[in-house]
Amino acid sequence: MASAGAGEGKKTAAGSSLHSKTLLKSQPLYQYILESTVFPREPDCLRELRLATATHPMAAMAASPDEVQxxxxxxxxxxxxxxVEVGVFTGYSLLATALALPDDGKIVAIDVTRESYDQIGSPVMKKAGVAHKIDFRVGLALPVLDQMVDEEGNWGGFDFAFVDADKVNFLSYHERLLRLVRVGGLIAYDNTLWGGSVAASADDEPLSERDRALAAATREFNAAIAADRRVQVCQLAIADGLTLCRRVA
Ligand SMILES: C[S@@+](CC[C@H](N)C(=O)[O-])C[C@H]1O[C@@H](n2cnc3c(N)ncnc32)[C@H](O)[C@@H]1O
Incomplete structure:
Protein backbone atom coordinates (compact mmCIF):
# COMPACT_ATOMS: atom_id res chain seq x y z
CA MET A 1 0.00 0.00 0.00
CA ALA A 2 1.06 3.51 -0.67
CA SER A 3 1.56 6.56 1.42
CA ALA A 4 -0.28 5.76 4.60
CA GLY A 5 2.46 3.81 6.34
CA ALA A 6 3.24 0.53 8.04
CA GLY A 7 0.34 -1.72 8.91
CA GLU A 8 -2.13 0.11 6.71
CA GLY A 9 -3.78 -2.11 4.13
CA LYS A 10 -1.45 -4.97 5.06
CA LYS A 11 -2.39 -8.19 6.79
CA THR A 12 -1.91 -8.22 10.55
CA ALA A 13 -0.80 -11.25 12.56
CA ALA A 14 -4.46 -12.15 12.96
CA GLY A 15 -4.96 -12.13 9.20
CA SER A 16 -7.22 -9.10 9.34
CA SER A 17 -6.53 -6.01 7.31
CA LEU A 18 -8.23 -2.71 6.74
CA HIS A 19 -9.92 -4.38 3.77
CA SER A 20 -11.82 -6.63 6.15
CA LYS A 21 -13.38 -3.48 7.64
CA THR A 22 -15.64 -2.62 4.73
CA LEU A 23 -18.53 -4.10 2.80
CA LEU A 24 -17.31 -2.32 -0.34
CA LYS A 25 -16.56 -4.92 -2.99
CA SER A 26 -13.67 -2.93 -4.46
CA GLN A 27 -10.51 -2.92 -2.34
CA PRO A 28 -8.87 -0.21 -4.49
CA LEU A 29 -11.94 1.99 -4.01
CA TYR A 30 -11.85 1.52 -0.21
CA GLN A 31 -8.13 2.25 -0.24
CA TYR A 32 -8.86 5.37 -2.26
CA ILE A 33 -11.43 6.55 0.31
CA LEU A 34 -8.96 6.02 3.14
CA GLU A 35 -6.07 7.70 1.39
CA SER A 36 -8.00 10.58 -0.15
CA THR A 37 -10.26 11.61 2.71
CA VAL A 38 -9.67 9.69 5.93
CA PHE A 39 -5.93 9.37 6.56
CA PRO A 40 -5.05 12.97 5.58
CA ARG A 41 -7.45 14.29 8.26
CA GLU A 42 -6.74 11.64 10.90
CA PRO A 43 -5.38 13.08 14.16
CA ASP A 44 -1.92 11.72 15.03
CA CYS A 45 -3.15 10.11 18.25
CA LEU A 46 -5.94 8.26 16.43
CA ARG A 47 -3.46 7.01 13.86
CA GLU A 48 -1.11 5.90 16.65
CA LEU A 49 -3.89 3.94 18.34
CA ARG A 50 -5.11 2.45 15.05
CA LEU A 51 -1.62 1.16 14.24
CA ALA A 52 -1.06 -0.13 17.78
CA THR A 53 -4.45 -1.89 17.68
CA ALA A 54 -3.52 -3.53 14.35
CA THR A 55 -0.84 -5.55 16.20
CA HIS A 56 -3.47 -7.08 18.54
CA PRO A 57 -4.54 -10.64 17.69
CA MET A 58 -8.18 -9.48 17.76
CA ALA A 59 -7.53 -6.34 15.69
CA ALA A 60 -10.52 -7.07 13.44
CA MET A 61 -12.79 -6.04 16.33
CA ALA A 62 -11.85 -2.38 16.07
CA ALA A 63 -14.10 0.04 14.21
CA SER A 64 -12.91 1.19 10.78
CA PRO A 65 -11.10 4.52 10.17
CA ASP A 66 -13.82 5.88 7.85
CA GLU A 67 -16.48 4.88 10.37
CA VAL A 68 -14.85 6.68 13.30
CA GLN A 69 -14.36 9.74 11.08
CA VAL A 84 -21.99 6.35 26.11
CA GLU A 85 -19.95 3.64 24.43
CA VAL A 86 -20.81 -0.04 24.74
CA GLY A 87 -17.80 -2.16 23.70
CA VAL A 88 -14.40 -0.49 24.07
CA PHE A 89 -11.67 -3.07 23.19
CA THR A 90 -8.47 -0.98 22.83
CA GLY A 91 -10.42 2.29 22.72
CA TYR A 92 -10.15 3.23 19.04
CA SER A 93 -13.76 4.45 18.58
CA LEU A 94 -13.64 5.75 22.15
CA LEU A 95 -10.70 8.01 21.30
CA ALA A 96 -12.50 9.30 18.19
CA THR A 97 -15.51 10.11 20.39
CA ALA A 98 -13.40 11.71 23.10
CA LEU A 99 -11.66 13.92 20.54
CA ALA A 100 -15.01 15.12 19.16
CA LEU A 101 -16.40 16.08 22.57
CA PRO A 102 -15.63 19.41 24.23
CA ASP A 103 -13.02 19.55 27.00
CA ASP A 104 -15.72 19.26 29.68
CA GLY A 105 -17.46 16.40 27.84
CA LYS A 106 -17.85 12.93 29.39
CA ILE A 107 -18.10 9.40 28.00
CA VAL A 108 -19.27 6.43 30.00
CA ALA A 109 -17.30 3.58 28.40
CA ILE A 110 -18.53 0.05 29.15
CA ASP A 111 -16.73 -3.24 28.58
CA VAL A 112 -16.52 -6.59 30.38
CA THR A 113 -12.77 -6.20 30.41
CA ARG A 114 -10.34 -3.30 30.28
CA GLU A 115 -7.27 -5.43 29.57
CA SER A 116 -6.77 -4.34 25.93
CA TYR A 117 -7.65 -0.75 26.83
CA ASP A 118 -5.13 -0.62 29.67
CA GLN A 119 -2.40 -2.20 27.54
CA ILE A 120 -2.90 -0.30 24.31
CA GLY A 121 -5.45 2.50 24.48
CA SER A 122 -5.01 4.13 27.86
CA PRO A 123 -1.47 5.52 27.29
CA VAL A 124 -2.63 7.11 24.01
CA MET A 125 -5.67 8.65 25.73
CA LYS A 126 -3.39 10.23 28.34
CA LYS A 127 -0.99 11.53 25.70
CA ALA A 128 -3.91 12.93 23.69
CA GLY A 129 -5.18 14.81 26.75
CA VAL A 130 -8.64 13.20 26.74
CA ALA A 131 -8.34 10.68 29.61
CA HIS A 132 -10.27 13.01 31.95
CA LYS A 133 -13.36 12.67 29.73
CA ILE A 134 -13.55 8.89 30.11
CA ASP A 135 -15.53 7.14 32.83
CA PHE A 136 -14.69 3.46 32.24
CA ARG A 137 -17.15 1.01 33.79
CA VAL A 138 -16.11 -2.63 33.79
CA GLY A 139 -18.95 -5.12 33.60
CA LEU A 140 -21.61 -6.67 31.44
CA ALA A 141 -23.29 -3.88 29.55
CA LEU A 142 -26.86 -4.73 30.49
CA PRO A 143 -26.52 -4.39 34.28
CA VAL A 144 -24.27 -1.35 33.86
CA LEU A 145 -26.87 0.35 31.63
CA ASP A 146 -29.63 -0.62 34.09
CA GLN A 147 -27.63 0.99 36.87
CA MET A 148 -27.22 4.12 34.75
CA VAL A 149 -30.97 4.23 34.11
CA ASP A 150 -31.50 4.05 37.89
CA GLU A 151 -29.05 6.89 38.57
CA GLU A 152 -30.77 10.17 39.24
CA GLY A 153 -30.57 12.73 36.44
CA ASN A 154 -29.42 10.30 33.77
CA TRP A 155 -32.70 10.10 31.85
CA GLY A 156 -32.18 12.09 28.66
CA GLY A 157 -28.75 13.10 30.00
CA PHE A 158 -26.76 11.77 27.04
CA ASP A 159 -26.44 13.14 23.50
CA PHE A 160 -24.76 10.25 21.74
CA ALA A 161 -24.24 6.49 22.12
CA PHE A 162 -22.16 4.03 20.12
CA VAL A 163 -22.96 0.34 20.55
CA ASP A 164 -20.30 -2.11 19.42
CA ALA A 165 -20.50 -5.12 21.74
CA ASP A 166 -22.43 -8.43 21.75
CA LYS A 167 -24.92 -8.22 18.90
CA VAL A 168 -27.54 -10.51 20.44
CA ASN A 169 -28.25 -7.93 23.15
CA PHE A 170 -28.63 -4.90 20.88
CA LEU A 171 -32.41 -4.70 21.36
CA SER A 172 -32.03 -4.79 25.15
CA TYR A 173 -29.39 -2.04 24.93
CA HIS A 174 -31.74 -0.06 22.69
CA GLU A 175 -34.46 0.04 25.36
CA ARG A 176 -32.01 1.31 28.01
CA LEU A 177 -30.40 3.81 25.66
CA LEU A 178 -33.76 5.27 24.71
CA ARG A 179 -34.08 6.29 28.36
CA LEU A 180 -30.54 7.65 28.61
CA VAL A 181 -30.24 9.50 25.29
CA ARG A 182 -32.19 12.75 24.96
CA VAL A 183 -34.83 13.40 22.32
CA GLY A 184 -32.83 14.61 19.30
CA GLY A 185 -29.79 12.59 20.41
CA LEU A 186 -28.24 9.81 18.36
CA ILE A 187 -27.61 6.09 18.96
CA ALA A 188 -25.29 4.36 16.47
CA TYR A 189 -25.21 0.56 16.23
CA ASP A 190 -22.26 -1.18 14.60
CA ASN A 191 -22.14 -4.40 12.54
CA THR A 192 -25.78 -4.23 11.53
CA LEU A 193 -25.14 -5.92 8.18
CA TRP A 194 -22.87 -8.60 9.71
CA GLY A 195 -20.54 -8.98 6.76
CA GLY A 196 -23.51 -8.99 4.37
CA SER A 197 -24.75 -12.25 5.90
CA VAL A 198 -28.13 -10.68 6.72
CA ALA A 199 -28.95 -11.02 3.02
CA ALA A 200 -27.19 -14.34 2.36
CA SER A 201 -29.05 -16.60 -0.05
CA ALA A 202 -29.05 -20.36 -0.54
CA ASP A 203 -26.60 -19.87 -3.45
CA ASP A 204 -24.00 -18.21 -1.20
CA GLU A 205 -21.25 -20.05 0.63
CA PRO A 206 -22.81 -21.70 3.72
CA LEU A 207 -22.43 -19.66 6.91
CA SER A 208 -20.90 -21.07 10.08
CA GLU A 209 -23.36 -21.84 12.87
CA ARG A 210 -22.18 -18.72 14.74
CA ASP A 211 -22.61 -16.48 11.71
CA ARG A 212 -26.05 -17.96 11.00
CA ALA A 213 -27.14 -17.17 14.56
CA LEU A 214 -25.66 -13.66 14.42
CA ALA A 215 -27.20 -12.98 11.01
CA ALA A 216 -30.61 -14.02 12.39
CA ALA A 217 -30.19 -11.83 15.50
CA THR A 218 -29.07 -8.91 13.32
CA ARG A 219 -32.07 -9.29 10.99
CA GLU A 220 -34.36 -9.34 14.03
CA PHE A 221 -32.70 -6.18 15.36
CA ASN A 222 -32.92 -4.41 12.00
CA ALA A 223 -36.61 -5.26 11.63
CA ALA A 224 -37.39 -4.04 15.15
CA ILE A 225 -35.53 -0.77 14.61
CA ALA A 226 -37.23 -0.18 11.26
CA ALA A 227 -40.60 -0.53 13.03
CA ASP A 228 -39.64 1.59 16.06
CA ARG A 229 -41.42 4.96 15.78
CA ARG A 230 -39.46 6.36 18.73
CA VAL A 231 -36.47 6.74 16.40
CA GLN A 232 -35.72 8.14 12.99
CA VAL A 233 -33.51 5.53 11.35
CA CYS A 234 -30.88 5.24 8.65
CA GLN A 235 -28.94 2.11 7.68
CA LEU A 236 -25.49 2.90 6.31
CA ALA A 237 -23.39 0.40 4.37
CA ILE A 238 -20.17 1.86 5.81
CA ALA A 239 -17.80 -0.54 7.60
CA ASP A 240 -19.80 -3.67 8.58
CA GLY A 241 -23.10 -1.76 8.57
CA LEU A 242 -23.89 1.15 10.84
CA THR A 243 -27.44 1.96 11.91
CA LEU A 244 -28.15 5.50 13.03
CA CYS A 245 -31.14 6.04 15.32
CA ARG A 246 -32.14 9.60 16.16
CA ARG A 247 -34.48 9.63 19.14
CA VAL A 248 -37.68 11.46 18.24
CA ALA A 249 -39.99 10.38 21.09
C1 LIG B 1 -16.01 -5.08 18.64
S1 LIG B 1 -15.21 -4.81 20.16
C2 LIG B 1 -15.33 -3.07 20.39
C3 LIG B 1 -14.46 -2.33 19.44
C4 LIG B 1 -14.31 -0.85 19.75
N1 LIG B 1 -15.57 -0.15 19.66
C5 LIG B 1 -13.28 -0.25 18.80
O1 LIG B 1 -13.62 0.50 17.91
O2 LIG B 1 -12.09 -0.57 18.96
C6 LIG B 1 -16.40 -5.44 21.29
C7 LIG B 1 -16.07 -5.27 22.75
O3 LIG B 1 -17.27 -5.55 23.47
C8 LIG B 1 -16.96 -6.20 24.67
N2 LIG B 1 -18.15 -6.97 25.08
C9 LIG B 1 -18.65 -8.08 24.51
N3 LIG B 1 -19.77 -8.45 25.14
C10 LIG B 1 -20.00 -7.55 26.12
C11 LIG B 1 -21.01 -7.37 27.11
N4 LIG B 1 -22.04 -8.22 27.21
N5 LIG B 1 -20.92 -6.32 27.94
C12 LIG B 1 -19.88 -5.45 27.85
N6 LIG B 1 -18.89 -5.57 26.93
C13 LIG B 1 -18.95 -6.59 26.08
C14 LIG B 1 -15.73 -7.06 24.34
O4 LIG B 1 -14.97 -7.30 25.51
C15 LIG B 1 -15.02 -6.20 23.31
O5 LIG B 1 -13.98 -5.45 23.89
Missing amino acids: LLGLLIEMLGAKNA
Whole structure:
Protein backbone atom coordinates (compact mmCIF):
# COMPACT_ATOMS: atom_id res chain seq x y z
CA MET A 1 0.00 0.00 0.00
CA ALA A 2 1.06 3.51 -0.67
CA SER A 3 1.56 6.56 1.42
CA ALA A 4 -0.28 5.76 4.60
CA GLY A 5 2.46 3.81 6.34
CA ALA A 6 3.24 0.53 8.04
CA GLY A 7 0.34 -1.72 8.91
CA GLU A 8 -2.13 0.11 6.71
CA GLY A 9 -3.78 -2.11 4.13
CA LYS A 10 -1.45 -4.97 5.06
CA LYS A 11 -2.39 -8.19 6.79
CA THR A 12 -1.91 -8.22 10.55
CA ALA A 13 -0.80 -11.25 12.56
CA ALA A 14 -4.46 -12.15 12.96
CA GLY A 15 -4.96 -12.13 9.20
CA SER A 16 -7.22 -9.10 9.34
CA SER A 17 -6.53 -6.01 7.31
CA LEU A 18 -8.23 -2.71 6.74
CA HIS A 19 -9.92 -4.38 3.77
CA SER A 20 -11.82 -6.63 6.15
CA LYS A 21 -13.38 -3.48 7.64
CA THR A 22 -15.64 -2.62 4.73
CA LEU A 23 -18.53 -4.10 2.80
CA LEU A 24 -17.31 -2.32 -0.34
CA LYS A 25 -16.56 -4.92 -2.99
CA SER A 26 -13.67 -2.93 -4.46
CA GLN A 27 -10.51 -2.92 -2.34
CA PRO A 28 -8.87 -0.21 -4.49
CA LEU A 29 -11.94 1.99 -4.01
CA TYR A 30 -11.85 1.52 -0.21
CA GLN A 31 -8.13 2.25 -0.24
CA TYR A 32 -8.86 5.37 -2.26
CA ILE A 33 -11.43 6.55 0.31
CA LEU A 34 -8.96 6.02 3.14
CA GLU A 35 -6.07 7.70 1.39
CA SER A 36 -8.00 10.58 -0.15
CA THR A 37 -10.26 11.61 2.71
CA VAL A 38 -9.67 9.69 5.93
CA PHE A 39 -5.93 9.37 6.56
CA PRO A 40 -5.05 12.97 5.58
CA ARG A 41 -7.45 14.29 8.26
CA GLU A 42 -6.74 11.64 10.90
CA PRO A 43 -5.38 13.08 14.16
CA ASP A 44 -1.92 11.72 15.03
CA CYS A 45 -3.15 10.11 18.25
CA LEU A 46 -5.94 8.26 16.43
CA ARG A 47 -3.46 7.01 13.86
CA GLU A 48 -1.11 5.90 16.65
CA LEU A 49 -3.89 3.94 18.34
CA ARG A 50 -5.11 2.45 15.05
CA LEU A 51 -1.62 1.16 14.24
CA ALA A 52 -1.06 -0.13 17.78
CA THR A 53 -4.45 -1.89 17.68
CA ALA A 54 -3.52 -3.53 14.35
CA THR A 55 -0.84 -5.55 16.20
CA HIS A 56 -3.47 -7.08 18.54
CA PRO A 57 -4.54 -10.64 17.69
CA MET A 58 -8.18 -9.48 17.76
CA ALA A 59 -7.53 -6.34 15.69
CA ALA A 60 -10.52 -7.07 13.44
CA MET A 61 -12.79 -6.04 16.33
CA ALA A 62 -11.85 -2.38 16.07
CA ALA A 63 -14.10 0.04 14.21
CA SER A 64 -12.91 1.19 10.78
CA PRO A 65 -11.10 4.52 10.17
CA ASP A 66 -13.82 5.88 7.85
CA GLU A 67 -16.48 4.88 10.37
CA VAL A 68 -14.85 6.68 13.30
CA GLN A 69 -14.36 9.74 11.08
CA LEU A 70 -18.13 9.71 10.52
CA LEU A 71 -18.82 9.27 14.25
CA GLY A 72 -16.62 12.28 15.03
CA LEU A 73 -18.46 14.41 12.49
CA LEU A 74 -21.89 13.37 13.83
CA ILE A 75 -20.84 14.03 17.44
CA GLU A 76 -19.64 17.52 16.56
CA MET A 77 -22.77 18.24 14.50
CA LEU A 78 -24.89 17.23 17.49
CA GLY A 79 -22.90 19.49 19.78
CA ALA A 80 -22.73 16.44 22.04
CA LYS A 81 -21.31 16.77 25.53
CA ASN A 82 -22.22 13.44 27.14
CA ALA A 83 -21.79 10.08 25.44
CA VAL A 84 -21.99 6.35 26.11
CA GLU A 85 -19.95 3.64 24.43
CA VAL A 86 -20.81 -0.04 24.74
CA GLY A 87 -17.80 -2.16 23.70
CA VAL A 88 -14.40 -0.49 24.07
CA PHE A 89 -11.67 -3.07 23.19
CA THR A 90 -8.47 -0.98 22.83
CA GLY A 91 -10.42 2.29 22.72
CA TYR A 92 -10.15 3.23 19.04
CA SER A 93 -13.76 4.45 18.58
CA LEU A 94 -13.64 5.75 22.15
CA LEU A 95 -10.70 8.01 21.30
CA ALA A 96 -12.50 9.30 18.19
CA THR A 97 -15.51 10.11 20.39
CA ALA A 98 -13.40 11.71 23.10
CA LEU A 99 -11.66 13.92 20.54
CA ALA A 100 -15.01 15.12 19.16
CA LEU A 101 -16.40 16.08 22.57
CA PRO A 102 -15.63 19.41 24.23
CA ASP A 103 -13.02 19.55 27.00
CA ASP A 104 -15.72 19.26 29.68
CA GLY A 105 -17.46 16.40 27.84
CA LYS A 106 -17.85 12.93 29.39
CA ILE A 107 -18.10 9.40 28.00
CA VAL A 108 -19.27 6.43 30.00
CA ALA A 109 -17.30 3.58 28.40
CA ILE A 110 -18.53 0.05 29.15
CA ASP A 111 -16.73 -3.24 28.58
CA VAL A 112 -16.52 -6.59 30.38
CA THR A 113 -12.77 -6.20 30.41
CA ARG A 114 -10.34 -3.30 30.28
CA GLU A 115 -7.27 -5.43 29.57
CA SER A 116 -6.77 -4.34 25.93
CA TYR A 117 -7.65 -0.75 26.83
CA ASP A 118 -5.13 -0.62 29.67
CA GLN A 119 -2.40 -2.20 27.54
CA ILE A 120 -2.90 -0.30 24.31
CA GLY A 121 -5.45 2.50 24.48
CA SER A 122 -5.01 4.13 27.86
CA PRO A 123 -1.47 5.52 27.29
CA VAL A 124 -2.63 7.11 24.01
CA MET A 125 -5.67 8.65 25.73
CA LYS A 126 -3.39 10.23 28.34
CA LYS A 127 -0.99 11.53 25.70
CA ALA A 128 -3.91 12.93 23.69
CA GLY A 129 -5.18 14.81 26.75
CA VAL A 130 -8.64 13.20 26.74
CA ALA A 131 -8.34 10.68 29.61
CA HIS A 132 -10.27 13.01 31.95
CA LYS A 133 -13.36 12.67 29.73
CA ILE A 134 -13.55 8.89 30.11
CA ASP A 135 -15.53 7.14 32.83
CA PHE A 136 -14.69 3.46 32.24
CA ARG A 137 -17.15 1.01 33.79
CA VAL A 138 -16.11 -2.63 33.79
CA GLY A 139 -18.95 -5.12 33.60
CA LEU A 140 -21.61 -6.67 31.44
CA ALA A 141 -23.29 -3.88 29.55
CA LEU A 142 -26.86 -4.73 30.49
CA PRO A 143 -26.52 -4.39 34.28
CA VAL A 144 -24.27 -1.35 33.86
CA LEU A 145 -26.87 0.35 31.63
CA ASP A 146 -29.63 -0.62 34.09
CA GLN A 147 -27.63 0.99 36.87
CA MET A 148 -27.22 4.12 34.75
CA VAL A 149 -30.97 4.23 34.11
CA ASP A 150 -31.50 4.05 37.89
CA GLU A 151 -29.05 6.89 38.57
CA GLU A 152 -30.77 10.17 39.24
CA GLY A 153 -30.57 12.73 36.44
CA ASN A 154 -29.42 10.30 33.77
CA TRP A 155 -32.70 10.10 31.85
CA GLY A 156 -32.18 12.09 28.66
CA GLY A 157 -28.75 13.10 30.00
CA PHE A 158 -26.76 11.77 27.04
CA ASP A 159 -26.44 13.14 23.50
CA PHE A 160 -24.76 10.25 21.74
CA ALA A 161 -24.24 6.49 22.12
CA PHE A 162 -22.16 4.03 20.12
CA VAL A 163 -22.96 0.34 20.55
CA ASP A 164 -20.30 -2.11 19.42
CA ALA A 165 -20.50 -5.12 21.74
CA ASP A 166 -22.43 -8.43 21.75
CA LYS A 167 -24.92 -8.22 18.90
CA VAL A 168 -27.54 -10.51 20.44
CA ASN A 169 -28.25 -7.93 23.15
CA PHE A 170 -28.63 -4.90 20.88
CA LEU A 171 -32.41 -4.70 21.36
CA SER A 172 -32.03 -4.79 25.15
CA TYR A 173 -29.39 -2.04 24.93
CA HIS A 174 -31.74 -0.06 22.69
CA GLU A 175 -34.46 0.04 25.36
CA ARG A 176 -32.01 1.31 28.01
CA LEU A 177 -30.40 3.81 25.66
CA LEU A 178 -33.76 5.27 24.71
CA ARG A 179 -34.08 6.29 28.36
CA LEU A 180 -30.54 7.65 28.61
CA VAL A 181 -30.24 9.50 25.29
CA ARG A 182 -32.19 12.75 24.96
CA VAL A 183 -34.83 13.40 22.32
CA GLY A 184 -32.83 14.61 19.30
CA GLY A 185 -29.79 12.59 20.41
CA LEU A 186 -28.24 9.81 18.36
CA ILE A 187 -27.61 6.09 18.96
CA ALA A 188 -25.29 4.36 16.47
CA TYR A 189 -25.21 0.56 16.23
CA ASP A 190 -22.26 -1.18 14.60
CA ASN A 191 -22.14 -4.40 12.54
CA THR A 192 -25.78 -4.23 11.53
CA LEU A 193 -25.14 -5.92 8.18
CA TRP A 194 -22.87 -8.60 9.71
CA GLY A 195 -20.54 -8.98 6.76
CA GLY A 196 -23.51 -8.99 4.37
CA SER A 197 -24.75 -12.25 5.90
CA VAL A 198 -28.13 -10.68 6.72
CA ALA A 199 -28.95 -11.02 3.02
CA ALA A 200 -27.19 -14.34 2.36
CA SER A 201 -29.05 -16.60 -0.05
CA ALA A 202 -29.05 -20.36 -0.54
CA ASP A 203 -26.60 -19.87 -3.45
CA ASP A 204 -24.00 -18.21 -1.20
CA GLU A 205 -21.25 -20.05 0.63
CA PRO A 206 -22.81 -21.70 3.72
CA LEU A 207 -22.43 -19.66 6.91
CA SER A 208 -20.90 -21.07 10.08
CA GLU A 209 -23.36 -21.84 12.87
CA ARG A 210 -22.18 -18.72 14.74
CA ASP A 211 -22.61 -16.48 11.71
CA ARG A 212 -26.05 -17.96 11.00
CA ALA A 213 -27.14 -17.17 14.56
CA LEU A 214 -25.66 -13.66 14.42
CA ALA A 215 -27.20 -12.98 11.01
CA ALA A 216 -30.61 -14.02 12.39
CA ALA A 217 -30.19 -11.83 15.50
CA THR A 218 -29.07 -8.91 13.32
CA ARG A 219 -32.07 -9.29 10.99
CA GLU A 220 -34.36 -9.34 14.03
CA PHE A 221 -32.70 -6.18 15.36
CA ASN A 222 -32.92 -4.41 12.00
CA ALA A 223 -36.61 -5.26 11.63
CA ALA A 224 -37.39 -4.04 15.15
CA ILE A 225 -35.53 -0.77 14.61
CA ALA A 226 -37.23 -0.18 11.26
CA ALA A 227 -40.60 -0.53 13.03
CA ASP A 228 -39.64 1.59 16.06
CA ARG A 229 -41.42 4.96 15.78
CA ARG A 230 -39.46 6.36 18.73
CA VAL A 231 -36.47 6.74 16.40
CA GLN A 232 -35.72 8.14 12.99
CA VAL A 233 -33.51 5.53 11.35
CA CYS A 234 -30.88 5.24 8.65
CA GLN A 235 -28.94 2.11 7.68
CA LEU A 236 -25.49 2.90 6.31
CA ALA A 237 -23.39 0.40 4.37
CA ILE A 238 -20.17 1.86 5.81
CA ALA A 239 -17.80 -0.54 7.60
CA ASP A 240 -19.80 -3.67 8.58
CA GLY A 241 -23.10 -1.76 8.57
CA LEU A 242 -23.89 1.15 10.84
CA THR A 243 -27.44 1.96 11.91
CA LEU A 244 -28.15 5.50 13.03
CA CYS A 245 -31.14 6.04 15.32
CA ARG A 246 -32.14 9.60 16.16
CA ARG A 247 -34.48 9.63 19.14
CA VAL A 248 -37.68 11.46 18.24
CA ALA A 249 -39.99 10.38 21.09
C1 LIG B 1 -16.01 -5.08 18.64
S1 LIG B 1 -15.21 -4.81 20.16
C2 LIG B 1 -15.33 -3.07 20.39
C3 LIG B 1 -14.46 -2.33 19.44
C4 LIG B 1 -14.31 -0.85 19.75
N1 LIG B 1 -15.57 -0.15 19.66
C5 LIG B 1 -13.28 -0.25 18.80
O1 LIG B 1 -13.62 0.50 17.91
O2 LIG B 1 -12.09 -0.57 18.96
C6 LIG B 1 -16.40 -5.44 21.29
C7 LIG B 1 -16.07 -5.27 22.75
O3 LIG B 1 -17.27 -5.55 23.47
C8 LIG B 1 -16.96 -6.20 24.67
N2 LIG B 1 -18.15 -6.97 25.08
C9 LIG B 1 -18.65 -8.08 24.51
N3 LIG B 1 -19.77 -8.45 25.14
C10 LIG B 1 -20.00 -7.55 26.12
C11 LIG B 1 -21.01 -7.37 27.11
N4 LIG B 1 -22.04 -8.22 27.21
N5 LIG B 1 -20.92 -6.32 27.94
C12 LIG B 1 -19.88 -5.45 27.85
N6 LIG B 1 -18.89 -5.57 26.93
C13 LIG B 1 -18.95 -6.59 26.08
C14 LIG B 1 -15.73 -7.06 24.34
O4 LIG B 1 -14.97 -7.30 25.51
C15 LIG B 1 -15.02 -6.20 23.31
O5 LIG B 1 -13.98 -5.45 23.89
